[in-house]
Amino acid sequence: MTDAAELRRRTQELLAAYPPGETDRLDFLGARFDAGLAWVHYPEGLGGLGAPRRLQAVVDAELAAAGAPDNDPRRIGIGLGMAAPTILGFGTEEQKRRFLRPLWVGEEVWCQLFSEPGAGSDLAALGTRAVRTDGEEGEWVVNGQKVWTSSAHLARWAILIARTDPDVPKHRGITYFICDMTDPGVDVRPLRQITGEAEFNEVFLTDVRIPDAHRLGEVGDGWRVAQTTLMNERVSIGGMRIPREGGMIGPVAKTWRERPELRTHDTHQRLLRLWVDSEVARLSGERLRQQLAQGQPGHEGSGMKLGFARLNQEISGLEVELLGEEGLLYEDWTMRRPELVDFTGRDAGYRYLRSKGNSIEGGTSEVLLNIVAERVLGLPSEPRTDKDVAWKDLAR
8 A cells, every 4th residue: 555655755766767957847747647646546547546645745745845846736727626536537548548647737728618608506507509410420519608718718628518408307418528629619709807807718619529439427417427527626716725824815914014004903803803714714624625535525615615705805805995095006907818817916906806706606605505505504405496397498
């Protein structure tokens, strides 16, 4: 059985064979994957060694101490946090070997084609259609529109859910695919946000052809596959590992210490409360990661994501108020299409505006409250009149 000492030995062997200061970044990352040190809990040959998930920290600490490069996880977060665990759980062996290595190394960026203009909070109501052709190649032809798609302008691949059977209730007629974003039928258009940037996109799919070999899971079982993606998404958003005073609370605490002339009794009390709430959230995230190391993510990730959104919005509001007139300034309204979201590297105005999206992206706070109520607390479900109605008969 692989233990911490064995992982340290393997990590040192990797560093000796591929010295970080002398090795191309992608070559080093590829060698790390091949050595099973990318995701140690993944199977051998797929970036791991079948080791306990908690031992990943041993590898990461050794590599960080040696100054080894990382795979820029913020840039490829959708691939790492959502696509990879779904492919591992439902993909064929061929799919796992084709997609996981370039995904982890960062050679191929992924995006998520889930939400639609008429199916956001009620995702299972999606209307994008995938129709199977009768040809020998076994293709699916997809038509529809997706929206709120982060990184679609950078992505090589997308995880996609589409309706394959409109004659059954909405949750049962969905199939999960891997979509090639370079297909000529894929049209990515920027959505300019309140920040002035367009990290989001809307994506139009016109006769996009997807081989059946790029289907994840069984036909019609896409909703079950998507639940794996969504649970991992919420864990990756709400359960990120951060140091004390990391995240949004850091810049506010720094301003408080360095600018005593800005302090008031009211802002002092609010900062104390939010600092404590941030520390509770940080420690809760650590506990969630420890639980995750023992098995699959549960619905507790939804609660973490809820807290993440609330805290970010309250902290950024306090920061703007603390800065007074300075808080009304905004550094740059230039239309850009960024590669990642950088909360702490920008000014207070950006943090305030961008955090408004935290209660929408990755599952709206209203939907997550229902999930926590029903699946964590065990409260009765809300009445649903459309549960047994065929999707084609739903009022739209």
